[in-house]
Structure formats: C-alpha cells, structure tokens
Amino acid sequence: MHAFAALLDSLVYTRSRNAKLKLIGDYLVATPDPDRGWAMAALTGDLDLKAVKPALIRGLIEDRVDPILFRMSRDYVGDTAETVALLWPGAIEGDGEELRLSTVIDRLSALSRSDAPAAMAGLLDRLDAEERFALLKLATGGLRIGVSARLAKTALAQAFALDVDAVEEIWHGIDPPYARLFDWAEGRGDRPTAADVPVFRPFMLAHPLGGARIDLTDYAAEWKWDGIRVQLVHVAGETRLYSRAGDDITASFPEVAADFRLPGALDGELLVKGTTQGGGLGEGAGAASFNALQQRLGRKQVSAKTLAAFPAFVRLYDVLFDGGEDLRGLPWAERRRRLDAIVAQLDAGRFDISPVIEAADVAALEALREGARDAAIEGIMLKRRDSPYVAGRRTGLWYKWKRDPLVADCVLMYAQRGSGRRSSFYSDYTFGCWSDDGTLLPVGKAYSGITDDEIKFLDRFVRTHTVNRFGPVREVEKTLVLEVAFDSVHASSRHKSGVAMRFPRISRIRTDKPAAEADRLATLVAMTT
Structure with a gap:
C-alpha cells in the first residue's frame, strides 16, 4: 500500500x-x-x-x-x-x-x-x-490526480515496450488485475486476443481545423452531430455499446444493442429522436438536442416510459470491422462504400448514416456551417478521402470545424471555491440574466475559459462584495458582468429561468459594462433550439 x-x-x-x-x-x-x-x-x-x-x-x-x-x-x-x-x-x-x-x-x-x-x-x-x-x-473511486486512462495505458506500453493501441484494443477483454496482460508484457504468455469478445477499439479523433488549408477534392465533409460518440460491437452473438472513453454503456441503451445483430464494429453518434422526423437540416435530420439525450445517460436500468419518451438511435460514421474483416487500413472512401451496404441491412428506425455535405468550395461550406444552428449540430467534420482509420489524432487526416459559439452578457450572482489547485479561490461561478420584471434569474454555471490572473481578480471581487453566505456558496453584489460563451441553449423545466446553457464558459470579464445593461432572459429564450 x-x-x-x-x-x-x-x-x-x-x-x-x-x-x-x-x-x-x-x-x-x-x-x-x-x-x-x-x-x-x-x-x-x-x-x-x-x-x-x-x-x-x-x-x-x-x-x-x-x-x-x-x-x-x-x-x-x-x-x-x-x-x-x-x-x-x-x-x-x-x-x-x-x-x-x-x-x-x-x-x-x-x-x-x-x-x-x-x-x-x-x-x-x-x-x-x-x-x-x-x-x-x-x-x-475519484482519483482526480491528473492521469487519464489513456495516459496510464501509454505508461504501461512504454514500460514494457508494447504498442499502446494494441494494449487499448485488448483492454476491455481482460478483467482486473490483468494477469494475462502482464504475462504478455513480460514474455510469459501470448498476446491476448479479442476474437471472441466484443471489445472496444480506440476511436479515430480529429484535430481542430485552425488555420489548416483544405481542398474538398481531397476531403469529404459531414455534419458534426451533438450526441455522444459510440462504438457498436457484435461478436459471438453478443452486442456491446462503448462510449468514447471505452465505458460499456449497453445497459443504458438496451434497445440499440438489441437491434444491432450484424457481426462487426461500427462508429457513430448516439442521439435521441426529435419530435419532428423529416430528415432536413433544419430539423436536425430527426435528432433532438443533447438535452434530451441527457435523460438517458448514466441509467443502469431504463423504464418503459423513458424508452418511449426518449427513443435512441445511432447515426453511423464509419466501419472498423465487417464481420471478422478488419477494414481500418482501407481508405475512408472505401470504408464509406462498405458502410452504405451495411446500413442497408439495419433497422432504418434505429440506424442511419451521416450524409456527406455537398458544397462547391470551402467558402460555400463555411456558409453552411454558420447557418447550422440546429440543436443537434455542432459543426462540420472534414475527413481525408484516402485516410485509414487510426487510433487517436493524426495530423492532416480528420479535422473538426465547430460552429462559432453563442455569447451573452450575464451578471455574476454566486461563487464557490473550486477543487484541487483552485481550492483556495472562488472559481466556480453562477450567473444570470434579467427577466421582464427586472428579476435576475440564474441561467448557468461555469469555471473554465479564464486565466489564472482573471480567477484571482474574480476571487478578490467575491471576497469584497459578498452579501450573503449559504454553506460554501457566497452570494455577491449584482454589479459585475461576465461575457459567457456557450454552444447552444435549451428549454429546461429544472431551472427557474426555464433555460439551460450547453458548455458555458467565461470568455471575458466586462468591467466596462453596467450590470443593468446585461442581456435579458428573452434573448436566451429566443436562442433555444
């Protein structure tokens, strides 16, 4: 110990x-x-x-x-x-x-x-x-010591001169304390095989586009859907769903697992069906917002009522295995052709394919990206047509081109100390917007997006402008405006304001703006999707 x-x-x-x-x-x-x-x-x-x-x-x-x-x-x-x-x-x-x-x-x-x-x-x-x-x-079960699962596996691979992707591939087929893995690592046993077990394979990931220059003759464009990335694996009569982190989420989405019975491994986005099923971009091609998907996440048992209210489906991106055939070394264009054939064999009510976006050039594609304010769309994916499916991020192969965030000017209302190295600072902030009757209502919480110097500034503000205390929470004078960036905003019955922000983060401190001039709640309501 x-x-x-x-x-x-x-x-x-x-x-x-x-x-x-x-x-x-x-x-x-x-x-x-x-x-x-x-x-x-x-x-x-x-x-x-x-x-x-x-x-x-x-x-x-x-x-x-x-x-x-x-x-x-x-x-x-x-x-x-x-x-x-x-x-x-x-x-x-x-x-x-x-x-x-x-x-x-x-x-x-x-x-x-x-x-x-x-x-x-x-x-x-x-x-x-x-x-x-x-x-x-x-x-x-909460180490929180700055070590990701991937970093720990990389350390193991480096220590025993193994390929980290090979370690990742067999990881979920071996139970702790991983005796077979260490036998292989130290030369006492053969490499474990995943042939008869529906194991997780590492996802291929994308770099932010940034300043990279792309040509649509070399890259295909798809919508970046706002659900959770999943891997569907069916081997030896058993189906499992894995999240991007490699967590087994089959129990949370039993209807999806039950309807996937083709041997192989597919990559896609798990979504919840929207109330309008039309398939146009303006309707999110049948997908509801992430807020709807959250009603299903983390449930070990799913009631019939929840299944009916939030029916899940998978929008497929790629194919890793077709039966026992490993397709990851093939170019994207060939894998896409194979995926089309696979999707045709699946239940159309449970599985579809993410369409390729047709655009004359990058300028036309950018216009489409900026117009994509649907709840189920985050932006655009750009995939090199000749790219193999490789684990992790590889420069030049896949890019993500997220739409620009929405912003709102909000008033700081409450603060709480953070955790870890921020435990001495008030670094978790609740902020609000003005209702029609002049009441300030909370619309979100955030603790990211600002520098250490800005945290120190806000910490001083909280300590010198506290008007009330509720346990570890401090209420402050409603005088400081924060510009908050967020991906989208959704109607929410759980919040007094009636709205909930998706991925809020503080983009700047508006000491130049009076609190009375912060945004109205109606502005956020108009943005709801």
Whole structure:
C-alpha cells in the first residue's frame, strides 16, 4: 500500500506528462502482481467498490473530530480525501505487517454496506496520512490526480515496450488485475486476443481545423452531430455499446444493442429522436438536442416510459470491422462504400448514416456551417478521402470545424471555491440574466475559459462584495458582468429561468459594462433550439 500511496502523492505534484509516464512505468515494473494490476484498474477508472460512499467517509470523520472543524477544513482544502487523511487521529500500532494494495482491494470488494463503516475505520487506523489519502481515493473511486486512462495505458506500453493501441484494443477483454496482460508484457504468455469478445477499439479523433488549408477534392465533409460518440460491437452473438472513453454503456441503451445483430464494429453518434422526423437540416435530420439525450445517460436500468419518451438511435460514421474483416487500413472512401451496404441491412428506425455535405468550395461550406444552428449540430467534420482509420489524432487526416459559439452578457450572482489547485479561490461561478420584471434569474454555471490572473481578480471581487453566505456558496453584489460563451441553449423545466446553457464558459470579464445593461432572459429564450 505504501508504494501505491507514494505513486499517487508523486502524481498529484507532477505536471509534466513525460514525468507522469515515467512514475507510472517505474511503479509497474517494480511492483509484483496483482498489486500493479489493481493500481492500473484504479488509474483507468475500472475499479468500482460499491460499499463505500462519500457520505460514509464524512460520517466516520465527524465521529472523530469536531464536525465544524472538518467542514471548515474541507472548504479550505477542497478535497474530502485529503482533508480526512490529514485530520484522522494518528495510526494505531498494528501487527507490523504492511498492508498490500491487493489485500485492501479484496477486503473492500467483499464488504456489505453494513460492514463498511467498521472496516474502513479499521483500515484508516492502520495507515499513515499518505496511505489514508490513497485508500480514500481508491474507496470512493475519484482519483482526480491528473492521469487519464489513456495516459496510464501509454505508461504501461512504454514500460514494457508494447504498442499502446494494441494494449487499448485488448483492454476491455481482460478483467482486473490483468494477469494475462502482464504475462504478455513480460514474455510469459501470448498476446491476448479479442476474437471472441466484443471489445472496444480506440476511436479515430480529429484535430481542430485552425488555420489548416483544405481542398474538398481531397476531403469529404459531414455534419458534426451533438450526441455522444459510440462504438457498436457484435461478436459471438453478443452486442456491446462503448462510449468514447471505452465505458460499456449497453445497459443504458438496451434497445440499440438489441437491434444491432450484424457481426462487426461500427462508429457513430448516439442521439435521441426529435419530435419532428423529416430528415432536413433544419430539423436536425430527426435528432433532438443533447438535452434530451441527457435523460438517458448514466441509467443502469431504463423504464418503459423513458424508452418511449426518449427513443435512441445511432447515426453511423464509419466501419472498423465487417464481420471478422478488419477494414481500418482501407481508405475512408472505401470504408464509406462498405458502410452504405451495411446500413442497408439495419433497422432504418434505429440506424442511419451521416450524409456527406455537398458544397462547391470551402467558402460555400463555411456558409453552411454558420447557418447550422440546429440543436443537434455542432459543426462540420472534414475527413481525408484516402485516410485509414487510426487510433487517436493524426495530423492532416480528420479535422473538426465547430460552429462559432453563442455569447451573452450575464451578471455574476454566486461563487464557490473550486477543487484541487483552485481550492483556495472562488472559481466556480453562477450567473444570470434579467427577466421582464427586472428579476435576475440564474441561467448557468461555469469555471473554465479564464486565466489564472482573471480567477484571482474574480476571487478578490467575491471576497469584497459578498452579501450573503449559504454553506460554501457566497452570494455577491449584482454589479459585475461576465461575457459567457456557450454552444447552444435549451428549454429546461429544472431551472427557474426555464433555460439551460450547453458548455458555458467565461470568455471575458466586462468591467466596462453596467450590470443593468446585461442581456435579458428573452434573448436566451429566443436562442433555444
């Protein structure tokens, strides 16, 4: 446990990507099985210990230290695990044997909800502060140490001289602690195969267009749909749906899985059907906004009512496998021809194909992009006609050309401290627009888009203009205007204002503009899609 705790501690304070790769790689080489496998499961988000919830941890610490002290400390530190690890009373002398990571995982995995409090308290009593932090991060499933699943897999691949795409391809066919993977990595076993398992393959991704120059004779254009990217895989009679991160989301969309029975692997966009099914651009080609799709995301069980109210479908982009034939090395144009033939065999009510946009030149394409303000469209994808399907982003092959964001001038209303390195600053902001009767109503929250210096400016403003406190939230004088950029705005019954912004971020601080001149709620309502 000590070695894993030291790894997490080092990763928290390391910003360099290469340094993080070396830290993880060195740990994997030096650590025996199955500890290193469980560490990889934790780093990649594949560890799920259901018996331990954050509320349990809060209850344990409030039984041992003053609850007000804990809450004030948590508010200042910005991280529950770090706060509890530091406040927990000193370690009780144990039997002298160091706890192994695998022993801790085994114990936590076998816990019932009723046994969890005593077991967690016993473990915390045996560990030092660094180890307690690691234990709490493991138990609650939220490492948040600046390491993505892809980076952890890259570190493993580099440490054992493997191809990272090969590691990614077999990852979901092997369960933690990945004994077969490490046997292959160290030459004790053959490379695991995905032939009989519907495993995830890494998606091909796009670079922002930026200043790249393109010619439509070399590139095909498609709409960039605003759903979630999914991979449909059917092997040996079993179908799975994977998200872009490689998460298995089959249970959330059982009707899609049930209707995909062709052996192979397809790439597409998961959407919810709109109320108007016409197929024109102005109707989003039958797709509702992302706001509708959100009603389905994350559900482990889907009711018949939800299935009927938010019917899902997939707009297909590409084909990776046709049966057992790997098509990823073929040019896009040939894969597209094969995809057309595959789509013709699928249920038209559940699957369709993303159409190629016809445009005379780039200028005409840009006009189409700017006019695409439909709720289901984010912009345009540009795909080189001779591009193979390769994992990750490769310069020159695929580009994304997102439409310009919408903007609104909003008034800062509330603020809360951030997490991690922002825990000392009020860096999470709620802002609003004026209703017709002169009331300021919240329309969104944001914490991104601004520089460190701007965060410091806003933090000072919050501290010197606070008019009320609600737990960790501060209400401020309604005098500061923020220009907020967002992708779209949707009607929402869950918000008092009646609207919800999609991907809001602060684009600038408008100290030059009086709060009374900020935008009206009616302006946002007119933008709803």
